[in-house]
Amino acid sequence: MNKKVTTYDISNELGISRNTVSKALNNHASISEETKKKVFEQAIAMGYKKMVPGTGERTAISQSTKCIAYLTRIDRSTNGYWMNLMRGVEDVLRGSGYDMKMSFIKDEDIISLTVPPMLNSTIDGFVVVGMLNKAYTEKLLAHSLPKVFIDLNAELPITDLKADLVLMESEESVYRITRHLIESGHREIGFIGDISSRSFRERWIGYSRALHEANIPQNPSYCITSTHSISYQSFEGIADTLGALEQLPTALVCGNDLMALHAIRFVKEKGLRVPQDIAISGFDQMKETELLDISLTTVANNEFQLGLRAAEELLYRIQRPNRAFEVIHLSTKVIFGESTHTTRP
Template identity: 25%
Template sequence: MKDVAERAEVSLSTVSYVLNDSGPVAADRRARVLEAVRALGYTPNESARNLKRRSVATIGLVIPDLVNQYFAMIAEGVEQAAAEKDVLVVFCTPEATGDGESWNSRLLRSQRLDGLIYLSGANTRMESLVELTQVGPVVLVDEKLPGFSLPCVVSHNRRGAREIAAHLTSLGHERLAILSGPQELWTAEQRLSGYREAIAAAGLDPDAVPLFIGDYQMASGERLAETALSCSAEERPTALICANDQMAIGALSYCRRAGLRVPEDVSVVGFDDLPIASLLTPRLTTVRQPARELGMEAVKLLLGLVDGAEPVSPPPAPVTLKIRESTGPISAG
């Protein structure tokens, strides 16, 4: 800034007024400052500027991986909302390091972050999360964790699960099978509860519906679909309720391999509405979660906490049932 001031023949305060648009500057002086900035290739140090004005400079995002399209969409929302506030995001993916979240917590602490957004996974290590809460304010996104009264941003998993299971029963499906997510995750528990509520509302016994526990990964969906469907046509489930789109994609892969027609022989549903869901053959019936909006809301909540706001979680975001060609009436075959 001193070099800019000298070249433009103005004071440091004038340079600051121009760069921060924080005070009146005569047109000729503003033009000289901007010309000096261009000539010198000056770029303001955002960290220093933010420290001086005591506003947020950098936040962290801990995310299981960026291969899962749903996680990536949440990350896009975080990045978009942070960019609008001139905030830098440090991404940490536990699976990318052999030491996992312990390494990430050390990294985040060393960066002197203003706060963290935490997207948990099936392999979340609670001791690492405790370390992360010591860095600064922490906001959970898409999950709630037992034993932690942390503010969180989630969608209406239970309601979405009820709606998609009710869709199947309305088509006449009674022989159902549930391919669930990891039992220790809040989202999986909420979705399983919603499925069972809709099944009971249809006059069926939810305890009699076969339950297979997966890990939200495509491979587990394929493996569990093979287990669920490897029986006689008279006993085979006519519909698979998959806990997320990744598992549903795996289930569709098995059905193709086994020569089962979807939805004529078996209907398949997912949850999340990944971008690929509407591009599959057949297109996948699923529940749309506002992934990018969840990421953006998490940033808003976190920045409020940094400014001293009360840690109050917003209400669950609405979800939308998307009916496509992977489901059909029981009489279709």
């Protein structure tokens, strides 16, 4: 049996992003006519199943009676983590006879509380990837279609949640890392992460619980948690905030590896050493951390499995709409690296 052609295969053949391919196939206005033509022709040549050969200048995308929408705010298609997660969703849907349509939620949609038009078409359910603000999330939650969220705004209680939620285990993993730092003699331990996200909030709780059990007061000046103070994903944002501190902590627990990489760069540019002067940990086991000259203490998870589980849960919800909603945590593994291997006097 021939292998099914996907948008990933088309993007590889053309040397363009998968997002560009998806937008071209959906006739998105932001894609040039030349690129659309190239993508359509390549899709037909490769036997992409959604393409129906026509006699005009352009072919048409067939309408499937079994289709799932994949909603996300930011174009993450070129990021390895989010690409693997999306592949997991597609893998399950493909094996179950469903097509997947992607929709990017724009800032103006969030301001106007406008849901993607495809949710009002022949869609059987949808997956929401990444954290959105409370008001827009409530708008999506109010939609009658079956839905699964991967992460959620932390302001929304999970009690009486009218949707399924899939997350990586976070609290216990970060608790173990923080306990490790405490047992190594650290007492001035900071945290970096936007705790308006439920996954980051759970990491914050694990960090806070470890300090509480060790009777170590939490110092707010060491914690970068405000939803408005910095851009957590940029070096400049984290560097500016850390640089404004009167005194740096002896250890930093970061909400993900990207933040940890920014913190390590800042520390080194200040002429300090990791872990001798400041111990730093992350979360996600990003491949980019392999470029460091030391191994990073982090938490290994499997984003492909996260996508698989979210898609499986959505299909389960479509088939059993009246069953109790679920909050699912996938297991993770703490990886202790050199970045926290230090003993304080």
